[in-house]
Amino acid sequence: MNSVPGRRTRMLAATTATVGLLLVAGCSSSDSDSGGSGTKTAAGGVELVKAGQLTTCTHLPYPPFQSEVDGKVQGFDVSLIDLVAENLGVKQVIVDTPFENFKTGAFLNSEQCDLAAAGMTITEERKKNVDFSDPYFDATQGVLVDKKSGITSLADVKAKGKKLGAQAQTTGEDYAKKQGFDPVSFESSDAVLSGLRSGQVQAVIIDYPVVQGWLKDKANADAFEVADNINTGEQYGFTVKKGNAKLVAAINKALADAKADGTYKKLYEKWIGPYDAAAASASPSAS
Numbered sequence: 001m002n003s004v005p006g007r008r009t010r011m012l013a014a015t016t017a018t019v020g021l022l023l024v025a026g027c028s029s030s031d032s033d034s035g036g037s038g039t040k041t042a043a044g045g046v047e048l049v050k051a052g053q054l055t056t057c058t059h060l061p062y063p064p065f066q067s068e069v070d071g072k073v074q075g076f077d078v079s080l081i082d083l084v085a086e087n088l089g090v091k092q093v094i095v096d097t098p099f100e101n102f103k104t105g106a107f108l109n110s111e112q113c114d115l116a117a118a119g120m121t122i123t124e125e126r127k128k129n130v131d132f133s134d135p136y137f138d139a140t141q142g143v144l145v146d147k148k149s150g151i152t153s154l155a156d157v158k159a160k161g162k163k164l165g166a167q168a169q170t171t172g173e174d175y176a177k178k179q180g181f182d183p184v185s186f187e188s189s190d191a192v193l194s195g196l197r198s199g200q201v202q203a204v205i206i207d208y209p210v211v212q213g214w215l216k217d218k219a220n221a222d223a224f225e226v227a228d229n230i231n232t233g234e235q236y237g238f239t240v241k242k243g244n245a246k247l248v249a250a251i252n253k254a255l256a257d258a259k260a261d262g263t264y265k266k267l268y269e270k271w272i273g274p275y276d277a278a279a280a281s282a283s284p285s286a287s
Contacts, residue, residue, distance in 0.1 A: 042088035046246045049111040054085040054092045057113035059099040062189055063213045064271040065119040066094070076271035077117040080136060081238070083254040083263065099169055105130040108241040115240045115247060119207065121171045122237040131242055133251040135235035137272075141172050142208035143228035149202045154179065154228045157203045165201035167192050172205045175232055196224065203227065212273055 040051045049055050058077070061067035066075040073094045085092040101107045102116050103126055121139065122132050145151040149162060157164050158181065166173035166183040176183045184201050186192045189210055195201045208229055215221045240247045258264040268275050 042090055044088065044246060044250055046088055046250050047244075048088075048090065049114050050093075052090055054081065054088060054090050054115070055113045056081055056092055056094045057097045057101065057107045057116040058094055058118045059102070060096045062119050062210070064209055066117065076137070076267060077119060077238075079267045079271065080255065080258065080264075081115070081117050081251075083258055084251050087254055088250060102239065103129065103169065105239065105241065108239065111241075114244075115238055115251070117238050119209075119236055120239060121234045123171070126239070129242070130239040131244060131248055132237035132239055133248055134255055135237050136255050137209075137236040139232075139234040139236055140208045141175055141205055141230040141232055141234075142211035142226055143203055143205050143230070144196065144211050144214070144224050145203040145227040146196065146199075147223060147225050151203050151227050154203075154205065154230065156227070157181070162202040163200070165192055165195045165204040167206055170206070171232065171234060172207065175230070176205050193220075205230075209272055 040048045042048055042054075056078075058066045058073070060073070062075075064075055065077040066073055068074075078092070078094070082092050095107070095113055097107055097112070099118065102118050102120055105116075107113050108116065108130060116130070119137075119139075120126070122135060126132070143151075143154045143157070145157075149160075151157055151160060151162060154164075154176075158179075164176055164181050164183045165186055166176050167189055168185040168187055173183055173185060183205070184195060186195055189206060192204050192206055193214055196204050208226075211226060215224070215226075238251050240251070255264070258267070265275050
């Protein structure tokens with residue numbers, strides 16, 4: 001998700017507008033209280049914002065990276081960060097927050113979360129506010145269209161005078177604007193798909209894995225098709241507060257171990273689809 005992203009935010013009535021809904025990741029305990037020894041220092045000397053848990057900021061829904069499945073937050077990002085939490089000897093707890101906070105690092109700086117996992121593209125602009133892990137996924141932008149539209153590419157959207165939709169604050173939206181489009185902006189990935197279904201737009205540009213997830217649904221596959229798949233050179237990374245080198249190292253170690261022992265491949269095939277070896281050989285991001 002890139003620039004990644006203004007997705008739908010769900011709040012508990014008891015929370016404030018600035019503190020997102022606490023959700024526990026798939027295989028974690030439902031107890032969100034601090035556990036363990038009560039210390040905020042985990043294995044490897046990693047300092048945590050809450051004892052006994054690795055608190056992850058995300059923005060729901062963004063399948064297949066993170067979304068609620070059977071009442072639990074699950075997905076590719078969630079599974080990878082579960083590996084980090086396991087190495088640290090704690091559990092992962094997820095906080096659903098507005099996407100704009102990911103670009104600024106606001107929730108990391110205010111110690112609401114230890115890290116952010118939101119299918120976020122590594123960019124030089126974002127590096128000014130947060131520190132990224134090594135890249136864990138190579139992403140492209142998919143252009144999904146109504147089968148009846150006659151659109152065959154992103155350029156064709158403009159040539160035919162059709163409306164293009166994108167998710168707000170994302171690299172897909174940024175890319176469309178750089179190509180001379182004035183895309184209709186939607187707050188969440190769900191809203192993007194709804195806009196295409198309703199005919200508000202005739203094409204949308206969004207991260208291709210999201211498109212893949214949509215097309216697993218027969219109704220979507222019957223109505224829509226991929227008109228373009230654009231390699232923008234994007235790579236996803238997890239983010240931490242500036243200067244939190246120990247947590248970055250812990251994340252990078254978990255990623256490297258998962259790629260070495262086959263766990264990454266297994267999770268990739270579970271959540272993304274057919275394994276792309278290039279995703280596992282992504283070079284570390286520049287510091």
